[in-house]
Amino acid sequence: TQLLEQSPQFLSIQEGENLTVYCNSSSVFSSLQWYRQEPGEGPVLLVTVVTGGEVKKLKRLTFQFGDARKDSSLHITAAQPGDTGLYLCAGANTGKLIFGQGTTLQVKP
Amino acid sequence: DAGITQSPRHKVTETGTPVTLRCHQTENHRYMYWYRQDPGHGLRLIHYSYGVKDTDKGEVSDGYSVSRSKTEDFLLTLESATSSQTSVYFCAIRPETGRRETQYFGPGTRLLVL
Numbered sequence: 001t002q003l004l005e006q007s008p009q010f011l012s013i014q015e016g017e018n019l020t021v022y023c024n025s026s027s028v029f030s031s032l033q034w035y036r037q038e039p040g041e042g043p044v045l046l047v048t049v050v051t052g053g054e055v056k057k058l059k060r061l062t063f064q065f066g067d068a069r070k071d072s073s074l075h076i077t078a079a080q081p082g083d084t085g086l087y088l089c090a091g092a093n094t095g096k097l098i099f100g101q102g103t104t105l106q107v108k109p
Numbered sequence: 110d111a112g113i114t115q116s117p118r119h120k121v122t123e124t125g126t127p128v129t130l131r132c133h134q135t136e137n138h139r140y141m142y143w144y145r146q147d148p149g150h151g152l153r154l155i156h157y158s159y160g161v162k163d164t165d166k167g168e169v170s171d172g173y174s175v176s177r178s179k180t181e182d183f184l185l186t187l188e189s190a191t192s193s194q195t196s197v198y199f200c201a202i203r204p205e206t207g208r209r210e211t212q213y214f215g216p217g218t219r220l221l222v223l
Contacts, residue, residue, distance in 0.1 A: 004151075031210055042113075042199050042214030043152070050208075088151055092210030095203075096167075099151030 002027040004091050006100035013079055014108055021074045021103045023089035030092050032065055032072045037086040037102075079107045112136045113215035115200050121221045128187040130218050132200030140203035141183040142212065143167075143175060145196040152199060158183055190222045 004025045013019055023032065031050045035043035047056050049065035049072060056063045060083075062075040076083055084107050090097040112135035122128050132141060139160050144152040144167075154167030156175040164175050172194060176184045187194055197219050201212040 006151075009149075031208065033210065040217070042201075042216050045211065045213070048208060048211065090152075095209045096154060096157075097152075097210060097212060099153070101149050101151045 002098045004098055004100035006103050010104050012106040016078050019076050021087055023100050024071045028069050033090045034074055035088040043088055081107045081109050083107050115215040115218050119219045122190050123223050125189050128190050130185045130198055132183045134181050134202050137180050138202040142201040143185045144199045147196050192222050195222045
């Protein structure tokens, strides 16, 4: 069974701080996705990383796929209250997604 | 907006009763999925469909059945609801173009089984 471990599970920081969320597995994935979910809504796709070592940036968010395609990280620079939400990573294999447990981020003004 | 609606959005039911959740899409996507989301578990795949009357089991399919008689509708049925099926249920679609792992999610149905 493929598993994705996300850490930390909860993160509460002040506005302006930087943070990193990690997503780790012992399995290789063909790609890895990051989603953000607001309360009462479905997950929204932020980015897909495909190539080992790939780095993608989305404004203040930086996503990296590990060289061996087993792990990924999400780094947020100068977090803002609008970044508050649940962040989920999902590994893809044969078209199906395996989700991590999620990281709940709270950014306080 | 991927044109996905789920109904009902909230439901309270009693143990042992049947429950059917509906996912409706407006863009004729072939692939549709049902997930459940529970604290500490992320999202877990229940069943998926790759066309009308073509369905397959996911990771946590026990106690659930699905049907797809029309492209636009994917139904999830709990034949006899149990308290362990209290969860938030999400439907997702996979677009026909782009990467095959790309999925877009509906707004979810919050189900409470008493």
